[in-house]
Amino acid sequence: MGEPTSSSPSSGTAATRAASSSSAPGRTLALLALLLAALALTLSFYLLRRDGEQQRRIAQERADALARDQRDADVERRLGDLERQWAQAQSEAEAGTGLTGDTELRQRREQLALLDIERLVEQTQLQLRLGANPSMAIDVLAVADARLGRLASPKALRVQTALRHDLARLKAAADVDRGALAARLDPLLTAVDGWRVSADSTHSGLRPSGPATTPSAPATQAADSFGARVRAWIESEFGDLLRIREVNTPDALLLNPVQQQLLRERFRLGVLDLRQAILARDERIVRSESAALEDLMAHYFDPGQPAVAIAASQLRSITVAATSGPSPSLDETLGALRAVRGAPERAGNG
Numbered sequence: 001m002g003e004p005t006s007s008s009p010s011s012g013t014a015a016t017r018a019a020s021s022s023s024a025p026g027r028t029l030a031l032l033a034l035l036l037a038a039l040a041l042t043l044s045f046y047l048l049r050r051d052g053e054q055q056r057r058i059a060q061e062r063a064d065a066l067a068r069d070q071r072d073a074d075v076e077r078r079l080g081d082l083e084r085q086w087a088q089a090q091s092e093a094e095a096g097t098g099l100t101g102d103t104e105l106r107q108r109r110e111q112l113a114l115l116d117i118e119r120l121v122e123q124t125q126l127q128l129r130l131g132a133n134p135s136m137a138i139d140v141l142a143v144a145d146a147r148l149g150r151l152a153s154p155k156a157l158r159v160q161t162a163l164r165h166d167l168a169r170l171k172a173a174a175d176v177d178r179g180a181l182a183a184r185l186d187p188l189l190t191a192v193d194g195w196r197v198s199a200d201s202t203h204s205g206l207r208p209s210g211p212a213t214t215p216s217a218p219a220t221q222a223a224d225s226f227g228a229r230v231r232a233w234i235e236s237e238f239g240d241l242l243r244i245r246e247v248n249t250p251d252a253l254l255l256n257p258v259q260q261q262l263l264r265e266r267f268r269l270g271v272l273d274l275r276q277a278i279l280a281r282d283e284r285i286v287r288s289e290s291a292a293l294e295d296l297m298a299h300y301f302d303p304g305q306p307a308v309a310i311a312a313s314q315l316r317s318i319t320v321a322a323t324s325g326p327s328p329s330l331d332e333t334l335g336a337l338r339a340v341r342g343a344p345e346r347a348g349n350g
Contacts, residue, residue: 079115121337130280141170141333166329178279181318188311195264195301196302270292273285
């Protein structure tokens with residue numbers, strides 16, 4: 001009767017140990033699952049935010065398109081009114097009513113031509129802002145210049161002078177091949193996989209303090225501090241077991257392999273955004289995306305690697321080339337057109 005009583009606690013202890021040992025892998029898997037879920041949630045949040053920004057950008061472009069369509073419709077309506085007035089004036093002149101003379105007919109014809117040229121210049125200005133080739137704008141403005149020359153009036157001469165100034169600026173502007181600039185970014189999408197991050201133990205920026213280095217005068221003064229003496233004692237006593245390293249970006253060492261992969265994906269997304277901004281001639285986004293990519297490279301990747309240094313230099317050169325000069329503009333021509341069209345109305349009101 002005594003033996004079963006003594007073996008019962010030992011069997012219970014063995015069962016408890018077996019249960020605890022079997023639950024340890026379960027807890028590890030649960031923690032790993034939680035970590036992966038957190039990473040997936042972070043990536044999903046980033047993608048949702050990026051999608052929201054794209055949706056806002058598309059909405060803004062739609063609003064601009066609607067405003068442009070409304071402006072074109074207004075111009076068409078004004079053109080129709082002027083054409084009806086011109087037709088009425090011509091019919092009255094042919095009937096011999098004497099209500100409209102040759103001078104008024106010329107003025108109406110001139111106003112109609114100037115309004116048509118203004119619409120043409122506005123559309124050309126919009127195409128330039130959307131990234132059209134300046135040579136296309138030069139051809140269109142050359143046609144408008146010829147029409148102004150046929151009008152042979154003081155108003156047309158004023159507009160023609162402004163138009164030729166804009167033409168000269170367009171011809172002098174450097175014709176940047178933005179497609180070729182954007183294509184130069186493509187190698188960075190694959191090269192980032194070969195870059196070593198700062199969390200790598202072979203990172204050359206982690207400078208181990210070796211005893212063979214000769215201390216300079218400032219280093220000798222720093223060695224007098226308590227912290228330097230403690231550090232020297234640790235190196236002398238535990239040099240075979242411990243290595244003390246100086247790290248400029250300590251948070252870069254906290255990245256695990258999964259986070260390092262997410263970091264590379266973030267770099268690729270930035271390169272794609274920069275590529276799209278270059279093609280769209282959006283210099284503000286080009287500068288901001290380029291600065292963000294350079295900060296990412298300097299903060300998380302080893303700047304001592306030749307590949308990283310070459311990529312940073314290439315990124316800077318592409319940014320400079322994409323933002324080398326102001327975007328082509330036809331503001332002077334549009335200002336002259338609006339001024340000469342408003343002049344008769346002000347004179348008539350006075």
